[in-house]
Amino acid sequence: MGGGTLVEAKDVLGMSARSTSRFQPWGPFEERSACCEPHPLIRAEKLSLYYGNTPAFEGVSWSIYQGCLTALVGPSGSGKTSFLTCLNRLTDLIPGCRVIGELSLGDLNVFAEQTDVLQLRRQVGMIFQKPNPFPLSIRKNLELPLREYGIIDRGRTDHLIEQTLNDVGLWREVQDRLDVPALRLSGGQQQRLCIARALILSPQVLLMDEPCSALDPLSSGVVEDLIARLRGQYTVVIVTHNLAQARRIADYASLFWVHDGVGQLIEEGPVSQIFETPQHDLTAAYISGVRG
Amino acid sequence: MILLPNITLSPSRVDQLLVWILQGLAAFAGILVLLIVGFLMLEAFPAVRQIGFLSFFSDASWHPVEGFYNVMAMVWGSLLAMLGAVLLATPLGICSAVFCHFYAPTWFVEPYRKLIELLAGIPSVVYGLWGLVVLVPLIGQLHPPGPSLLAGISILTIMILPTIALMADASLAKVPSVYLRGAIALGLSRWTTIRCIIIPAATSGLSTGIILGIGRAIGETMAMLMVCGNVVQVPTNLFDPMRTLTANIALEMAYAVEDHRAALFFTGFLLLGVVIVMVLAVDYIKQRHTYA
Numbered sequence: 131m132g133g134g135t136l137v138e139a140k141d142v143l144g145m146s147a148r149s150t151s152r153f154q155p156w157g158p159f160e161e162r163s164a165c166c167e168p169h170p171l172i173r174a175e176k177l178s179l180y181y182g183n184t185p186a187f188e189g190v191s192w193s194i195y196q197g198c199l200t201a202l203v204g205p206s207g208s209g210k211t212s213f214l215t216c217l218n219r220l221t222d223l224i225p226g227c228r229v230i231g232e233l234s235l236g237d238l239n240v241f242a243e244q245t246d247v248l249q250l251r252r253q254v255g256m257i258f259q260k261p262n263p264f265p266l267s268i269r270k271n272l273e274l275p276l277r278e279y280g281i282i283d284r285g286r287t288d289h290l291i292e293q294t295l296n297d298v299g300l301w302r303e304v305q306d307r308l309d310v311p312a313l314r315l316s317g318g319q320q321q322r323l324c325i326a327r328a329l330i331l332s333p334q335v336l337l338m339d340e341p342c343s344a345l346d347p348l349s350s351g352v353v354e355d356l357i358a359r360l361r362g363q364y365t366v367v368i369v370t371h372n373l374a375q376a377r378r379i380a381d382y383a384s385l386f387w388v389h390d391g392v393g394q395l396i397e398e399g400p401v402s403q404i405f406e407t408p409q410h411d412l413t414a415a416y417i418s419g420v421r422g
Numbered sequence: 423m424i425l426l427p428n429i430t431l432s433p434s435r436v437d438q439l440l441v442w443i444l445q446g447l448a449a450f451a452g453i454l455v456l457l458i459v460g461f462l463m464l465e466a467f468p469a470v471r472q473i474g475f476l477s478f479f480s481d482a483s484w485h486p487v488e489g490f491y492n493v494m495a496m497v498w499g500s501l502l503a504m505l506g507a508v509l510l511a512t513p514l515g516i517c518s519a520v521f522c523h524f525y526a527p528t529w530f531v532e533p534y535r536k537l538i539e540l541l542a543g544i545p546s547v548v549y550g551l552w553g554l555v556v557l558v559p560l561i562g563q564l565h566p567p568g569p570s571l572l573a574g575i576s577i578l579t580i581m582i583l584p585t586i587a588l589m590a591d592a593s594l595a596k597v598p599s600v601y602l603r604g605a606i607a608l609g610l611s612r613w614t615t616i617r618c619i620i621i622p623a624a625t626s627g628l629s630t631g632i633i634l635g636i637g638r639a640i641g642e643t644m645a646m647l648m649v650c651g652n653v654v655q656v657p658t659n660l661f662d663p664m665r666t667l668t669a670n671i672a673l674e675m676a677y678a679v680e681d682h683r684a685a686l687f688f689t690g691f692l693l694l695g696v697v698i699v700m701v702l703a704v705d706y707i708k709q710r711h712t713y714a
Contacts, residue, residue, distance in 0.1 A: 218607060251609030258607075262600040265623045274618055275608050327608065 171196035171365050172217065172335070175232035179212050182226045186212040187393030190231075192384065199358070199366045201376035201401070204386035204416070209393025210369045213386070214337050216240070217367065218254040219247055235335065252279065255328030257338040261320035261345075263312035263327070268304055271312045271323060275331050294330045298322040298356055318349020322356060329364075336360065338368040342375065354379060373417060377405050385413045459694070466691045469684030478688065484654045486674070486682040493689055498656045499664035500696065502571060503646065504639040507578030512632055514579070515586030520616055523594045535591065542584035550648035553577045558649055565661040569651030572660040577645045582635035589634060593627020594620060629708040636700045640693065643668040667693050 170193035178188040187209025194200050202210040212221075219240060221227045233240040240250065263271050272291045281287055291308075295301040300322050304315070312323055321341060328336060338357065342350040358379040360366050370376050376383055383405070384398035397410040408414040469478075473491050481492035518538065522531055553573055562568025597620050605615040621628070643666075651663025652673060665673075667689050678686050 220603070220607060223603070223606065248609040248611065251607060256607035258600065258603065260600060262598075262604040264601055264604065264619045266619070270618075274614070275610065278608075278610050278614050324604070331608070 168193075169196045170194065171236060172367075173232070173234045174213075174216075175234075177213075177216065177229070177231035177233055179209070179216060179221065180228045180230070181224065185392045187386065187395075190395045192395055192398055194365065194367060195382065196365050197362050198381040199361045199368065199379055200382040200384070201380035202367065202369045202384055202386060203371070203373060203376050204393075204396075205388060206371075207391075207393070208386035208388045210386045211339050212393065214256075214339055214367060214369055217335065217337055218251050218256055219245075220256065222247065252331050253333050254335040254337060255331065255333040257321070257324055257328060257336065257341045259340040259344055261317055261324050263315070263320050263323050265311065265313055267309045268312045268315070268323065269308040271327055272330050275327060279331065290330055294326045297329060298326045299352070300326060316349065317345050318352055321345060321349070321353050325353075325356065333364065335365045335367065338366065340369055340371060343371060373405075377401060385410070385416060387412055387416075462687055462691045462694065465687035466684055469681060469688045472681050473685060478685070478692075484670075486678070486685060489681075491681075491685050493667070493670075493685075493692065495654050495656045496665050496667045496670050496689065497692065497696070499571070499574075499650070500640055500666040500668065500693070502657060502664075503574040503578055503650070503666060504636060504700075506571070506575035507582055507639045508632065508635055510575065510579040511583045511586050511635060515583050515631065515635075516590045516621070516628060518583075518587040519590035519594050520621075522591055524612060524616055524620075538584045538587050538591075541580075542588060546581060546642060546645045547648075549577050549581055550645035553645060553649035561661070567651065567661075567663060569649055569663045570661045571650070571657040571664050573649040574646050574664070574666070575660075577649050578639045578642060581642060581645065582638050585638055586631040586635045589631025590624070590628050593624040593631070596627060597623045625708060629704050633701050633704050636704070637697055640697055640700070641668060642666075643672050647672055667696075 172194035174190050174192045177190045179186045190209075190213060202213065204210055215221050216229060216233055217235070217240070221229060229241055235250070235254070238250070239245060264274065266274070269291060272294065273287055276282075276287050276290060281290070292301060292305075295304065300319060303319060312320065315323060321344075325336075325341075341357065342353050345353060354375060357366065357368065361379075361381065368376075368380070380401045382399065383401045385396045385404065386393050387396045388394075397404065397408065397413045399409075403409070404413060405417055408417060414420075469491075473489075477491050478493050481490045483490045484492050484495060522534060526534060553576070557576060558568040558570075558573050561570055561573050601619050601623055602615065605619050610619075646666045647669040650665060650669065652665045652669055653663040654665050654670075655662065657664040671686050671689060674682070675686055
């Protein structure tokens with residue numbers, strides 16, 4: 131943990147006590163709205179990110195629509211993951227990381243001084259490339275975030291755990307062994323448990339950093355189907371190197387590219403545009419496999 | 423070079439030589455332990471034969487000249503001093519490591535760690551001397567006579583604190599950062615993260631630290647001899663003087679002959695037994711609480 135993080139976490143610790151009182155019940159949508167009435171939820175305005183003096187990406191202006199599944203594609207080092215970590219301010223963990231420009235989530239200014247980071251991260255869940263269940267039992271993995279936010283009644287937590295495991299299609303596989311270590315599950319099951327762990331807090335946005343790339347093809351397919359089912363209920367932003375996957379599941383897509391070592395947003399739009407009628411030469415080259 | 427237990431995949435002569443050398447060294451280390459245990463048994467055997475095994479636990483008292491060999495008072499002395507020290511030093515040591523990793527300002531961590539390492543390097547006779555001239559008179563003012571179980575526990579706590587703190591420090595550093603990132607992305611507070619994820623993930627290293635602490639505490643001779651008063655009695659409160667098994671051996675070995683000498687070897691053997699039991703107990707607790 132870097133020096134910056136410590137200061138950060140110290141502030142945040144004080145805030146967590148307050149946050150329960152002014153918790154806004156955002157949560158997932160009650161009904162699955164048709165995703166694609168373009169209603170922007172996340173807005174980036176000339177957003178740039180620097181590690182020390184080295185830019186990761188520069189000048190990204192982009193809107194991500196509510197309830198849609200948006201894919202970020204592009205070669206390695208083009209700033210996709212860096213962009214993703216801005217959305218839940220995981221960038222705070224990196225010493226010397228600076229963010230310039232505007233980023234808003236609804237009417238919340240993500241990088242404002244007074245933003246309650248814990249509250250932000252409750253609303254913006256994240257799934258990592260490598261499944262990272264905690265070294266606890268399956269049940270405790272899911273109980274932990276609930277308890278953190280004051281849901282301690284056993285009946286209520288049990289109900290939420292069952293419901294969420296059902297949502298990710300894991301309930302039938304683990305219902306009679308909730309108390310075994312989560313690390314004994316297979317890779318695909320672990321990743322679905324991680325998704326459940328993020329969903330159990332009823333976030334509004336889910337960030338996914340290549341969630342299938344560490345899994346075998348079969349598990350990858352199961353997780354992909356699960357992600358596709360989240361459309362409409364959550365706003366999903368997914369980084370993927372798998373173009374076919376992006377095309378299969380995403381509503382919107384964007385292409386990041388590296389220019390002189392700096393990531394840039396080249397083109398964004400509906401998946402049909404990116405994959406069928408790309409406006410930019412680089413996009414055409416990338417999706418057809420000529421470049422990248 | 424790839425070695426499987428019975429197959430050497432690399433057939434070179436040098437390799438075979440290396441295997442022999444390594445096998446020889448490993449055998450030497452193993453045989454050394456067996457030799458020491460064997461020697462202890464050989465020297466203690468006359469005592470068991472002449473005095474009788476049960477006499478060590480049922481005699482009226484420890485008066486070797488008159489032929490009374492009850493060691494229970496000293497077993498209790500050793501156990502109580504060790505337990506007291508471990509109970510105090512374990513939370514202190516773990517707190518010290520947690521502070522180092524998660525709360526201390528960056529500039530403070532390295533000097534602090536160096537100080538703890540220095541504490542680990544101070545010879546026990548120096549602790550004993552300090553205990554004798556500073557601590558014992560202080561306790562004497564509080565509640566005479568001064569040399570006491572409390573003095574022993576205090577000195578032992580200070581002596582094993584650095585061992586436990588340094589081991590805890592190392593094991594916290596080994597907790598994979600993905601757990602930390604996962605916890606932060608979930609919006610868990612720092613305290614919850616430490617308590618529910620980091621500490622359980624580090625259990626194995628933490629208990630190794632405790633085992634080392636136990637070994638050092640029960641084996642400590644010089645400092646205990648200097649501050650505990652060396653009266654052979656089961657201490658009934660913290661201010662009673664008492665004698666440990668180790669101090670007993672050190673005090674009487676110089677003039678002990680025949681049965682008395684063998685009885686002292688028997689106490690050495692007993693010491694070994696106590697350490698083995700404690701190590702197995704910690705191992706058992708560790709296995710029950712590890713999910714990794």
